[in-house]
Amino acid sequence: MNSPYAVVLIDASGYLFRAYHALPKLTNSQGEATGALIGVLNMLRKLIDETAPEYIGVVFDAPGPTFRDALYPDYKAQRPPMPDELREQLEPLKAIIRAMGLPLLEIPEVEADDVIGTLATRAADQGLSTLISTGDKDMAQLVDARITLINTMSGTVLDPEGVKAKFGVPPARIIDYLSLMGDSSDNIPGVPKCGPKTAVKWIEQYGDLDGVISHAEAIKGKVGEHLRAALDQLPLARQLTTIKRDVELELAPTDLRPSEPDRETLRSWYERIESKRLLATLNGDAGTRTGGAAGTEHAGAAGSAAGGLEGGLFGDLAVGGPLGSAGAADENGGGSSTTGEHGLGQPQWPTAAAPQQPEADYQTILAQAEFDDWLELLRQAELIAFDTETNALDYMRAEIVGVSVAVSAHQAAYIPLAHDYPGAPDQLDREQVLSALKPLLEDAERPKLGQNLKFDMSVCARAGIELRGLAHDSMLQSYVLDSTATRHDMDSLAKKYLDEETITFETIAGKGAKQLTFDQIPLETAAPYAAEDADITLRLHRTLWPRIEALPGLTRVYREIEMPLVPVLSRIERTGVRVDVDELKAQSRDLAERAAELEERAYAEAGSRFNMGSPKQIGAIFFEQLKLPVVAKTPKGAPSTSEAVLEKLAEDGYELPRLILEHRGVTKLRSTYTDKLPLMVHPETGRVHTSYHQAVAATGRLSSSDPNLQNIPIRSEAGRRIRRAFVPEPGFRMLAADYSQIELRIMAHLSGDERLLAAFAAGQDIHRATAAEILSLQPEEVTGEQRRSAKAINFGLIYGMSAFGLARQLGIERQEAQDYVDAYFARYPGVRAFMDKTREQARQDRYVETLFGRRLYLTNIGHSNHQLRSAAERTAINAPMQGTAADIIKRAMIQVDAWIRREQPPVRMIMQVHDELVFEVAEGATQASSEQICALMQDAAELAVPLLVEAGVGDNWEEAH
Template sequence: MQHRHPFILVDASGYLFRAYHALPKLTNSRGEATGALVGVLNMLRKLIDEQRPDYIGVVFDAAGPTFRDRLYADYKANRPPMPEDLREQLEPLKEIIRAMGLPLLVVPDVEADDVIGTLATRAAAAGIATLISTGDKDMAQLVDDRITLVNTMSDTVLDADGVREKFGVPPERIVDYLSLMGDSIDNIPGVPKCGPKTAAKWINEYGSLDDVIAHADEIKGKIGEHLRASLEQLPLSRTLTTIKRDVALDFAPEDLTPTPPDVGTLRDWYERIESRRLLATLDAESSGDTAAEPAPAADYALVLDDAAFSDWLARLAAAELFAFDTETTSLDYMQARIVGVSFALASDDGRIQAAYMPVAHDYPGAPEQLGRERVLDGLRPLLQDPDRPKVGQNLKYDISVCANHGIAVQGVAHDTMLQSYVLDSTATRHDMDSLAKKYLNHETIRFEDIAGKKGAGKGSRQLTFDQIPLEQAGPYAAEDADVTLRLHQALWPKVQAVPSLQRVYQEIELPLVPVLSRMERLGVRIDVDALKDQSQALARRIAELEERAYAAAGRRFNMGSPKQIGAIFFDELKLPVVAKTPKGAPSTSEAVLEKLAEDGHELPGIILEHRGLSKLRSTYTDKLPQMVNPDTGRVHTSYHQAVAATGRLSSSDPNLQNIPIRSEDGRKIRQAFVPEPGYRMLAADYSQIELRIMAHLSGDERLLAAFAAGADIHRATAAEILGVAQEAVTSEQRRSAKAINFGLIYGMSAFGLARQLGIERAEAQAYVDLYFARYPGVRAFMDDIRVQARADRYVETLFGRRLYLTNINHSNQQLRNAAERTAINAPMQGTAADIIKRAMIRVDQWIRQEQPPVRMIMQVHDELVFEVEADAVDQASARIREIMQGAAELKVPLIVDVGVGDNWDQAH
């Protein structure tokens, strides 16, 4: 292209088809087709980079018939339907184009060509040079001294001279030329056997289509006969071929100005379609995009005197919303003390202003600071005011730290970590650094950049925040608040755009934040002496297992070394190789040990037991006593809302979710979780909640009836499958039915069921077939959810939480099958997670409003654990059961089992 054109019109539909047929059939790791999509986007980027237009329109054909279809019923009748792998690229392409800030045009009743023709003609009349990006020969009729064509896929440009050279006729005769030739693809009738050379010859000889028609009798031979036989249909061909230039549009070329790109959305899409080239282009462009960069560090305020502090207090009090973040002495929310506080707010002109208020930096040469009590006393009314909306990143931590200083934070309006998590739990990690990179294309200052890395170099150590000079601490801390507010501005509109996600965010996740903070700070009491005794007992048993293992192996070896175990298993004992590692070595994984033990080999069973006891000892019986907080005498876990993809909570330090319940050793650990004197432990557990959710979602009549009747669902299932009365079902038959009930909702195959039950695969398959025959609604639900998941690429819980399925359309069958299993289970597991979260919020409201002698201290899977004053147990049990059973309305009753005891194991 020799010169710049202020106005560009892109024939997007045409390019999409051409890219599909001309370029490789690429797919991403999810199995989604991307070849045509990436081809068109690369074409667009190249075009825009070269032209830098003032105005641009990217034009697609509208769905449905146009005026040409009404004129001629057979118009485009020969065109095959759009291939499915091309159709699935259409909407993503449109979404990306919109995110690029490019005006996207779709006008009903006409084709994209007509919209382009009208806009190009209007622009030319206004003296605006226009470039039409297309591969469609029909567009050549639009070319004049102000309208040029470019085929970006072949880098060819057509001006008026180029049209004459390529087609043999001038632009104003292209319609006549095309009418004579006809178009087999669009099913436009022309003159049979009239090719481009003959059409150009006739037009050059006679002048126009009308003149050719007038001289039809003069044209000799078979081609003349064809011409004369086609005379009646040539006017129709001309009408069908002529691009309209007078479409009624409610916008002008000058209205089609590009807008700034949505960098976060583009990054989402470019990562999804896995285009390194587009991501690199985005990174290069965004490096100069001030909207995606924080204010320079020099713009961040460092508040060190009363005047500046008073000014910021006034501005925060007047702000519609402000971000805040704490800098502390520790990541342990129970031990942490505030070193400084940062804030950010949007000014009237939309710019974000941020400040850091240091209160306890203590290093040689540190400047005088206002002091912790002075600052916190000034901030307390703001932070405790429920009518002052606040936003933070992982605010639960800041709420707990503020509580250490007697500040009860209220008015939590938003949490960017939870916005990201609700928007797509699997798209990224939800820490600030990851979110800033993904949604703002911004690299944050890392803590390690200013504090050093742990253990980085001999004699080095990582500084605590109070030791970091304010020249570095100020920009780091203020940036945290600044980025938090900008993340909110980027994420909140995305959440609002999906009402169901907005409800999950505002009605479940946000209200849960202070609830979890209270639970964490309450903690749970443990019997340290009992754990120490158990640890010693485990040590003796572990030592005995080691001696047994050495005897079975014929020599001593390191039981923690897979290499040594492999040598003994496969070289010395000649045990069969069950599986191999990715590098081809015989595997000694837990699954391999289980299989070898099942087959009667002694040593693998010993090693399995040794591993299990060693893990219990190191993770719980040795570690839990060391985790007792010296101030409270209790253990304080951390609950994580933004980790599990399905919405379930997880916990760490300690992990309460993984304490075994079926083994005697696991139950002994639970026996060490005890209430305060004068209290009892109360555990309330949802009964078979995922099966009840399956009954609700599937609507299966037999399943609904069994739950409505209060039947033992596993016994009822066995009776249905075996065709016997429930009272005739044996314990073994009930066990098999239980395995089927839970196995199927987790997508277990007949092979997996056979292995679990120790039966032949054919027998397991017969069980599965009988199950689905008796519960056809379950089969229908599973089939429907697979279809829906493949179409939408996500599934939803009953409350609208989404789980995106990366591999649901993957070409790799193993990955695709795994995604389908997740599609079946996630709505049930996610709905169960939503229900218990709703229950926690409601129980917490009851405790705060009525103040019964009840403390909610733990959440583990489908169970809530409480400390209850001994005299209030009966009343509390009834009220907790009532609240939890009312946390959702299903087609079957929610049942909560409540137990009470002197420790957690007894209560459960």
């Protein structure tokens, strides 16, 4: 398969059961079951080799009941428990998948189907094409223009047309179809004697399940009687059959980026399970079979029977005699070696003894004497691991429920202060404990360590404590060490760097609407969880910090940029920004009117009413009714109606695609900002408080959420109008300071190109100067259209835009665009040399660096898939510029914050958006403050060209920008 899919989601539990039932019961020389394990790994490897996705999720069913069991106690009640020989293969399989660098998900209280449904829907909403690997027919309900199913057992691929051909109904009616038939494998009741043909006939006749129910009296014969008898249970069947698409997940599809495999761990596991085929993949010779006379891996009757499966259902699954068994003895003539060739001990099977860890010593502090002892330990400690437990995730509303601390590995204490549930024990007085801790926490000379200390700092501030001495943050250590290696939450870090499964919050608090707040959780479970937080944080620090210290560039980024930024961001978040609620409500009304107007114009253009969110209906109108040109096709060959296709058709002058795009933009602005922002105003401050995230964007840029300030459009009038609703306090004005063309200036610095350097040094309009260079004109002769083309080239090239992409953006022929690119590089040879050198360096080192030493690792830079390799090469060019720009504005924020705290001017830093800082400044201080802020921002880095900052002042953000 030459895959166009950006996201691949794998129903791993389904894989495991299918492999178990399809394969003979294979074992290694130690008698441990391996058949299902090897089968799944080969299916996984084959799928990944064929699809090479950018994002991948391997999803397992979590142990324990789900919400469906609560709805219907007999759900799957007839299923036998998992066989022991299958169960013993489950944890090794998960360990190997993690070592492969594949994101693995298990979400309590929902099934793997629901997790996959949520991720696939989110991916589709982001315009990402998704392939779901499953044999579960229920998944057909998820299929649409961006979501496709593949059954790895049969090789069947289902797009919307394929679903209709297979089941007789489209994806939107699969739930109705399954509800009517019921599902004996899941024990879901349906209509007795209603098979596929009857279900399809009813749906075609009456439209959907509700239509069938409303016409039940009209259906004759015995099957009609069965239907009427089942009417009460059909709504339940529909609930049980419907895959959730709104599971509360802490990660997005774009978080599912695979990391580099741990080859040593994989080698150890593959030797343990005695799979020559998988071992061969580590040696780069996966196509070569080795082993006994039959070329098999497992000996005996099972191996002989399984040999016939090669090249069949499981592709290249090799089976036969074990390494070190009869017919394949090791050089010592015995069984498998207990040590791999790199001297690593073999991975432990669940039944074997796990590596010994010191027993954790976690204390729950309920007595004053115990607290006094720990207080003395903290006073003597060189480094204090500190964490707060709160009753809310919102730092502006969270109250401290308890505090956990650690000063040595495997030893920690939890001090509960406000647990409030029936039977809760007496706890130490909250105010007295915080008062006793305050001198320690506010002492800048006593180093503190935490995981996401910014949250703890903000929570402490609400309790009247200014947390100082922020020395280390394990989240930021992981992020600086390798931003793309893993997610940077504590559970993920503990698994990756300590190989430990931590107690998750969902485990002790539950999920969804019934989730407990921390103050409601009994101390028997709350205390070990909280103490573990401090202990794991300390142990992560001891693992990660030496790795950072070994690299001076990363040490500088961590010490001089990321850690000093933590208190700056905390202060910005707590200050918040004022919004004009009445203005936003007025904008919402206007946007609603505009959306309705666009709908009517679209209906008139189409000649009929249609669902503007339905790709299928849009496709029928575009290509069957209006005969618009087919710009691109889906993987199955149907005309595509993707966002890119709509944009291309709109550029070509077709009105309906333009109207649909504008309608989507208007409705998104309304739902995301004008309707939502008024609801986010804090009742105490009257302001909106975003959350900035340091450890998300791979390049070092900050992101924000609740609200996402980075995504407010600047190019559209409606987007700019939203910025007008961001206003200062009475007596203040908005000041916005923005770096001018910072990434182009960084390109000039990094490339050292003489003409670029000269243009910036002379203060020229760089786009006009570029147009003059490549067209051999004087700058004053350059037209506005020529400057626009040069601007597209300047920015396009740093983002790796091809001549094809440039032609499309400028609306010109590809050859003309190529001529522009050739002329650009002819006039700026230093830029080309820099790009070539950077690509080569990235291929050798597998990472690139910013000016300040931040690294971005490029796992796909040597990938055999051209698409992935090309994307990594584009990233190699762009990341040093984006990352350096991110480092510069972070350094600027630190310097400006230091000036504000030192000089106490009437200035508040309230937002950071892309290359811009936004302030509230007292009306009489705007001129002096503007000059000082611009000077500090321009002083944040020394480049070979001037750093230029442009500042504006206004009565709202849009006016100041």
